[in-house]
Amino acid sequence: MRTATAGNEKVRATTEEAKGQAGETVACAVGDERVTAEGRAAQSKGDARQAEEKTKDVFRQ
Template identity: 65%
Template sequence: MAGDKKAKAKMEQAKGKAKETVGRAVGNERMTTEGRAEQSKGDARQAKEKAKDAFRH
């Protein structure tokens, strides 16, 4: 279960980075902002999972 959530966090980060890059390339500020938001969401999810792992061990 935890591995699944970690993978989801990595996927959100990668998807956000791609969206941000495409947004910058085409000059779409909204897409760039959405990409940053997705990256932040992935970062937060990953931090939560790391904290849970730290307390488990």
């Protein structure tokens, strides 16, 4: 059974990944290496959260 909290965590992970990707794209366009790295880090963190939620889903079923 899927709870509201699980749905919220998935949305948070997707949002974090999208923010990281957008930040990386913008920073790359203007040539800011530090912000590009921060965008990559945020994107990776979002990917890790999504993987965590998918793993939880497997055990919830």
